[in-house]
Amino acid sequence: MPQLLSSLSEAFLKALQARQYSPATLSTYAIDLAHLLELVGEADPAGLASHDIRRALATLHARGQQPKTLARTLSAWRSFYHYLARQGFVAANPCLGLRPPKGDRKLPNALSVDEMAKLLEGPAEAFWSLRDQAMFELMYSSGLRRAELIGLDVGDVDLDASEVTVIGKGRKTRIVPVGSQALAALRAWLPRRGQVANDTPALFVGARGGRIGATALRLALNKLAVRHGVTAHVHPHALRHSFASHVLQSSGDLRAVQEMLGHASLSTTQVYTHLDFQHLAQVYDRAHPRARKK
Structure with a gap:
């Protein structure tokens, strides 16, 4: 008897939940x-062919979905x-061999080294400032995703x-180095953590004393940026982007950055080489006598 798409979808989602995929x-x-x-x-999924999947993608594209979203779908x-x-x-898998429409690849939003220094300028003294300093020093020091930081x-x-x-x-585990500034911030926070x-x-x-949530994390970062006068758009993932960009600028070691970020594919990490080239091009424009615009 043919299986319907809705019941098989539910079974698939339960299988992912059993493998401890995140709620998001x-x-x-x-x-x-x-x-x-x-x-x-x-429909019975066994009856769908590649042209059915291609038509479905085309419909979503016509509705205005972006190439990145279509690729995820x-x-x-x-x-x-x-x-x-x-x-x-x-x-057979009718999705094999299909590709979503290509779109312009946007560069990650990374802060400059000076902007990061301004954002994380210390020392922190108030209780929640100690927590925020430790959170964002660690996030930048180790290139953590928002969910990774929250889950620690x-x-x-x-x-x-x-x-x-x-x-x-x-659910892949990796071990990442922690820099001296983040270690100092953590040592200041940990003795106070038990108070709440x-x-x-x-x-x-x-x-409320429980694990911090995504909204509270974002608001804390916004307050920190305002307090320190950082005018650039700052969001939690920008700290991870800044980590990758700054480490790559200093070391040029793409493989090491890939390992620290936890990217499964090197191609995902390679977007930061564009950021690095962008930085070099700006330096060239400012410094080379034949590049300066009159």
């Missing part, structure tokens, strides 16, 4: 599968069919070894 990732998969259901109807559909094939529900427990940081153990995308923390192992806690 599960929500994104659910949205992408809902698009597929809307566009092809309550196609990836979700491809993973869904890969699951169906493993479970024996389909014989006290035991994940080894101050003696100057390392932090991070659980990244796909409830029964939680979370390294960074919010006003």
Whole structure:
């Protein structure tokens, strides 16, 4: 008996949940599968061909979805069919060989070294300022994603070894160095953390004593930027972008940056080489006598 798309989608999402995918990732998969259901109807997935998937993508593109979003959607559909094939529900994956429309690749929003120094200018003294200083020093020092920072427990940081153990995308674990400024900020925060923390192992806690949330993290960063007079647009991921850009500018070691960022593919890290070239081009324009505009 043919299996319907909706029931198989639910089974796929439950399988991802069992593999401890994050709530945000599960929500994104659910949205992408809902698009597929809307566009092809309550069909048997085994009856769909590549032209059906291509038509569905074209419809989403006509609605104004950006190439980056379409690439993510196609990836979700491809993973869904890969699951169906493993479970024996389909014989072939109609998403294989399809590519979303190309779009302009935007450079990550990275702050300059001077802007980062201004943002993290210390010392912090007030209770929540100590927490914020530790959070954002660590985020910049080790190139952490927002969810990675929020998910840290006290035991994940080894101050003696100057390392932090991070659980990244796909539940992959990596160990990242922690710089001296971040270590100093953590040493200032940890003795004070217990004043507000409830029964939680979370390294960074919010006003109610539980693990800090994404909104509180963003608001704390906004307040820090305003307090220190940083006019550039600052968001949590910009600290990770700044880490990658600055380390690459100093070392030129793309592979090392890839490992520290936890990128599965080197091509993802290579976008920072464009940032690095942009920096070099600006230096050239300012310094070379034949490059200066009259």
